[in-house]
């Protein structure tokens with residue numbers, strides 16, 4: 001057995017700060033309040049539902065993850081957040097139309113109490129939003145300082161021991177990292193000079209870093225993967241993780257892709273299209289914002305299939321992803337995948353997937369897991385990029401030069417082995433003779 005890592009206990013309240021109180025954030029918040037009242041179960045959550053095998057199979061040690069590692073209790077979570085709209089989370093959840101009004105009405109008092117703080121917002125990064133709950137300041141540094149004040153005040157007023165921040169705001173337009181994102185000095189200079197390539201989500205990430213708060217990114221835009229934030233998080237031992245929650249179509253892709261690869265089935269083409277009608281769909285209807293999402297969605301297959309190593313099976317794969325805004329569907333997204341595969345002697349076959357999914361229902365448990373595991377990482381002094389949390393993300397953030405792991409099953413092994421390592425248990429590789437004992 002290894003030596004267990006030192007982990008500070010999860011005492012007191014954990015503040016979960018969410019920039020962006022829209023569909024996924026309010027579905028998460030409502031879910032936690034519903035569970036406290038015994039009105040629902042945390043289905044889809046790794047930390048709440050999974051068991052983890054320890055030692056040899058013959059030992060029959062399979063505790064619940066939440067009993068194995070010292071996680072904060074869901075009863076100790078306090079929610080806070082920012083949004084460009086003034087709606088409290090009860091109103092925002094009604095607007096999002098994910099959860100039924102009959103359920104939300106039972107949670108009304110708790111949800112009305114979670115009101116958005118004024119947002120840092122810039123319409124150059126997200127179009128189609130006209131909310132007025134926005135901070136004003138003469139430069140971006142002042143906006144960052146105002147966020148730091150919010151964080152401090154929230155922590156005191158809610159008597160929180162610890163905080164984590166998870167970006168649940170809209171997908172911002174695509175930004176390539178430039179010189180201003182490179183070092184903290186350049187970034188701070190950029191904040192003072194209102195540099196146009198510093199987006200709001202980066203300002204939140206900067207504020208979180210300065211307050212020592214772990215930051216995860218639930219969307220695909222550039223935030224905690226900017227080099228200056230990575231560097232600061234590493235040097236100051238603050239956990240960061242991203243990006244873009246692995247739900248919906250990409251979840252299916254990372255389940256099916258490794259399956260075909262494992263059987264050495266070739267893939268000639270993978271065409272994916274989505275229709276959705278929520279606010280996220282509206283934002284993604286703009287080409288600048290879609291570009292950010294497209295980059296995140298396209299990278300998945302390449303990494304799973306490794307065409308450079310398997311050229312005859314995957315070199316010519318034609319991969320196309322489309323997202324279309326279609327209001328009648330609301331949050332009930334519909335995804336179609338047409339997969340052209342080939343087998344023995346190159347004979348062609350097809351797989352069609354029609355996934356009628358509820359994105360926010362799939363996203364909410366991931367937000368809970370990310371919140372709790374980022375807090376765990378902080379208490380275990382694990383700073384910088386938390387690659388072991390790749391399981392939850394569409395574009396897992398890794399150290400520079402490393403290829404991300406997209407295969408959901410490998411991601412799960414990595415996640416579980418990290419927890420075993422933290423707790424001083426033997427890693428399980430499924431390779432040794434022990435496996436058969």
Ligand SMILES: NC(=O)c1ccc[n+]([C@@H]2O[C@H](COP(=O)([O-])OP(=O)(O)OC[C@H]3O[C@@H](n4cnc5c(N)ncnc54)[C@H](O)[C@@H]3O)[C@@H](O)[C@H]2O)c1
Nearest residue numbers: 020022023024083119169170171200219245279280359363
């Ligand atoms: N739904 C999913 O399963 C899923 C999966 C992966 C990623 N995401 C990403 O998560 C994010 C949220 O998705 P959603 O469905 O909840 O969208 P949504 O439009 O319902 O919510 C986003 C909220 O963010 C707010 N916002 C935008 N910019 C802000 C800012 N600068 N500060 C504070 N608030 C801001 C908006 O006003 C809106 O209320 C999107 O970026 C989406 O792409 C969602």
